[in-house]
Amino acid sequence: MHLLLAQPRGFCAGVRRAVEMLTSVTEKSAAPVCVYHEIVHNTYVVAGFRNRGVRFVETLEEVPEGAVLVFSAHGVSPALRDAARQRNLTVIDATCPLVEQVHQKVRQFASREYRILYIGHPGHDEVTGILAEAPDQITLLADVREMESLEIPAAAKAVCLMQTTLSADETREMLRKWQIRFPQMEIPESGGICYATQNRQNAVRQLAGEADAALIVGSANSSNSRRLCELASAADIPAYLIDGPQEIRPAWLDGSETVLMSAGASVPENIVQECVHFLRNRFAATVEERVIHTENISFPVRFGSV
Ligand code: SF4
Structure with a gap:
């Protein structure tokens, strides 16, 4: 063979950074360390941290008083950030800067009253955090079939953003079709597949x-x-x-x-x-x-x- x-x-650089941050916190913190969702989506990485005492949580209620809370590489919703702040938790943000860039784009376009089309896999941690930035202005599209029923008036401002880990080939094909139907749609360079x-x-x-x-x-x-x-x-x-x-x-x-x-x-x-x-x-x-x-x-x- x-x-x-x-x-x-x-x-990748985002995963390396998140793992380095959690390693450092685990070594230095005397307080319990909790991570909101898996730090990165890998069984071995998560098991390794679990063995060192890190707790992975799905809700803020599971985080004890005085704990350090780490946000995973996939990012979180603004509501979760606020709730963590209100509880005065020590928060370490390991969101990948490229995911954070998409959050920023959503906020910018939402404030300019754009209709935001976001291609992503429903239920993925990254997608959940992004949708929560502007739930009334974002339409989540899981695949090209969902585009068929979409209507955007020619005069409406529209932008397309996407999950960082999509298939580049499929997405290219999808965007090609969309741009024929919605020529006004903007596709920023830093709002998509990393x-x-x-x-x-x-x-x-x-x-x-x-x-x-x-x-x-x-x-x-x-x-x-x-x-x-x-x-x-x-x-x-x-x-x-x-x-x-x-x-x-x-x-x-x-x-x-x-x-x-x-x-x-x-x-x-x-x-x-x-x-x-x-x-x-x-x-x-x-x-x-x-x-x-x-x-x-x-x-x-x-x-x-x-
Ligand atoms: S956005 Fe890209 S660089 Fe960042 S963590 Fe995800 S895969 Fe890695």
Whole structure:
């Protein structure tokens, strides 16, 4: 077996920053540390922090008095920020700056009375936080079929924003159709799919044609990992989303000469390397790292008050 390891893969700048912030708080804080939702959508990352005593909560009521509350990389609603402030909790905001940028765009366009079309997956933490910025002005669209019933008067101001981890191919197609129907619609450059999502998708798109099968490392609730798996499937090869090496079924890969491996933006590199180790042992795989993009983006860690 020949294993093509896609690069870039795994941790993006937003995830790295959120993990660094929570690590630092966990090491320094004498008070209990709670995180609103999963810090990032990865089973291993969450389990690692849980083992160090971090509590992951779904409501503010679960946060005890005197605790430190960390907002996850996916961001939160303005109402949750206010409620945390009113309870005088010490808050650390690990929202990815690129998600925060979309929050800012929503506020700006809402104050200028735009109709905001937002493409995203209903129920995802990032989407829930964004919708809450201007619930009366945002229309959530989960896919292109929902566009069919949409009507925007020609004179109305409209803008399209989107979840940072969508499929770039599908979204491009959707926007092309929308712009024909609604030529007045604005699409700001910094209101959509982030650099990390695009780079990981480009790498899988470019390499899938050389492979007989693909293994995408990532947790089932990770939006960008699922998109990578769909992208590999779209290249007509069997593609499997695996949380870690224990989920690899050797029968999937019997007869595969070349296997592509990538990992979603919330996956630690040690989990990828454990999967590589499994394939070396089980299939005597030779490993080739294929660099499609070089990333040198990092976001500074700031612990200012929220
Ligand atoms: S995937 Fe993109 S938006 Fe999400 S945390 Fe990473 S850099 Fe930020």
